[in-house]
Amino acid sequence: MVQWTAEERAAIQGVFATLDYESVGRESLARCLVVYPWTQRYFGGFGNLYNAEAIMANPNVAAHGTVVLRGLEKALKNMDDIKNTYTTLSELHSEKLQVDPGNFQLLADCLTVVVAKHMRTEFTPDIQAAWQKFLSVVISALRRQYH
């Protein structure tokens, strides 16, 4: 089982407390689609993803970004059992959505950039380390049901 120190728990809760889910969700997903354009293949029904401006303004991207952040909140609320928290979502992404699990890391990286951009120097190295540990546990849980 993943061990979390009191400092790590505080750091991760502290990061979440700064997040506006809608804005951070939208921006993280948009960045993923801009910086790693092959990820757009999963969002064929989203309409105009033609360039960075279109992606940032796309309402489907915004809505889905919020969905992703709300999904991430489950891990925050269940830090001692992230693995089982994501069993259903892992199956969904593997069997139904057929998302290449390498992309989870890319979205996590974009989320970290957005957090850094918002928190600026408050996103200290210690907080970054705890945050990235959290995201890697989430990614590992999401990968678990892939065969």
Next chain:
Amino acid sequence: MVEWSDSERNTIANVWGTINVDEIGPQALARLLIVYPWTQRYFGAFGNLSSAAAIQGNPKVAQHGKTVLNALEKAVKNMDDIKGTYSQLSQLHCEKLNVDPDNFRLLADCLTIVIATKFGAAFNPAVQATWQKLLSVVVSALTSRYF
């Protein structure tokens, strides 16, 4: 050969022109050593790396951070032949320093985070995409002499 649009060249020149190399380099290297602690194995002679505070205050880390960022300038000034530019540094990292090339990407990620904390909203998705393109070309060039 890697193609760069005029807009990408301008973006990189602007980012590079705005950052303080002597400040960003040390921060990026410190974050690498804190967030990915196994990287400390390459810096056995640097003295006290026993905590985040020690790493951030370590003068050898700071000095080496500046060395690394100054070397990144070679890429900015030779964007049409980054591979050739880093041929010797690639050999050095492979044959003499024995650095696992995965770590180049980790340092690149830490550098991106530091820039996001400095630039805030100015580090928009298009800028992020261009910056990460530059870093991935650099990482590829540094890996090019590994066998």
